[in-house]
Amino acid sequence: MKITEMTQSLILHFGEMGSKWGLNRTLGQMYALIVLTEEPLNADQISDALQISRSNVSMGLKELKSWNLIKLQHIQGDRKEYFTAPSDIWEIARTLVVERRKRELDPTLSMMRDVLLSEASNEADEYTQKRVKEMHDLMEMVTLWSNELQSMSSEKLSALLKLGEGISKILDVKDKLLSSK
Amino acid sequence: MKITEMTQSLILHFGEMGSKWGLNRTLGQMYALIVLTEEPLNADQISDALQISRSNVSMGLKELKSWNLIKLQHIQGDRKEYFTAPSDIWEIARTLVVERRKRELDPTLSMMRDVLLSEASNEADEYTQKRVKEMHDLMEMVTLWSNELQSMSSEKLSALLKLGEGISKILDVKDKLLSSK
């Protein structure tokens, strides 16, 4: 498993970024390798290419599976397991958003609900609940969006993102539609 | 500086989440305390409330400043520096999105541009560039959005988020408007 210089530098970069995202260096490198390589890869190839232990690869793959970021593939006449990333980059992005939401928002949303159900017995708690309520409502909306993204086709997602700065105009149009009813 | 049980449990939770976000436990706790407390807090109060060293608070505040997440305030007749979070929760959210974009997307975007400018000297690199191009274009659109969010008022942002599942319909409306031209 030889790696071109181009891929090598991308892998290093994604390794660094990996830790800024919820992953870690090795996971970032592994996924970069898988995404940027056309052919399916097995664990030994990954271990070899990234110079990390076979067991580390195994744990990394487990993690990537739990993120739904890789697809398992079998190759005729080969007993090893091979992995690829989805060919549609939008699918990867969608998965990332949804999985991060699960990990970063859902637990907080649920604990905030508990706080909002409890009784505020003094002024400080009243202020706290007010703030929590605002955060809760905001995060709930983000969650709704994330669900919406999850169910959108890549084409639709792409169209939505392409709106870019046009989004303000769309909002205005919507207001007009509503007010003219 | 006494903390109610409610705030205490929120602080602990945000501490845990802090590491899942780009921050770390202490930073998460510190920001939770500041956001959930109505009064401005000084470093000693934070150190005391969270049971962490004064120097750790100093470093945490420095980090929160670099994220633009806190506001410095002076209290008449007191030489200490006091800190608060923005009172508008939307402003906090907007700042978070923008700052995370700066840290998580911008560097990658720039390195991808370099890769795209370089010459692919073999088939593997051609595939790699194709993938990089797709990722680049996607991330660039996300960046455009993030810029757009940055310049939107809290009201407009709120309206946009409230669209929630309505976003698909809006897209359809936009298509109709365009095709009827």
Place this chain on the structure above:
DNA sequence: CTGAATTTTCAGTAATTTCTGAAAATTGTA
């Protein structure tokens, strides 16, 4: 079934990140 190939687990170690106390730097007032 058997056993070789492959993958997973896990305890110990290595690397990284976070935290602290002491000292240095800065700030503001008298």
Place this chain on the structure above:
DNA sequence: TACAATTTTCAGAAATTACTGAAAATTCAG
């Protein structure tokens, strides 16, 4: 300007997280 109050810095210690090799578990062809 002098100095006490306050904040910042930073080297080393503590805590956390990531990685490895060896062993256990699983898988599957014959």
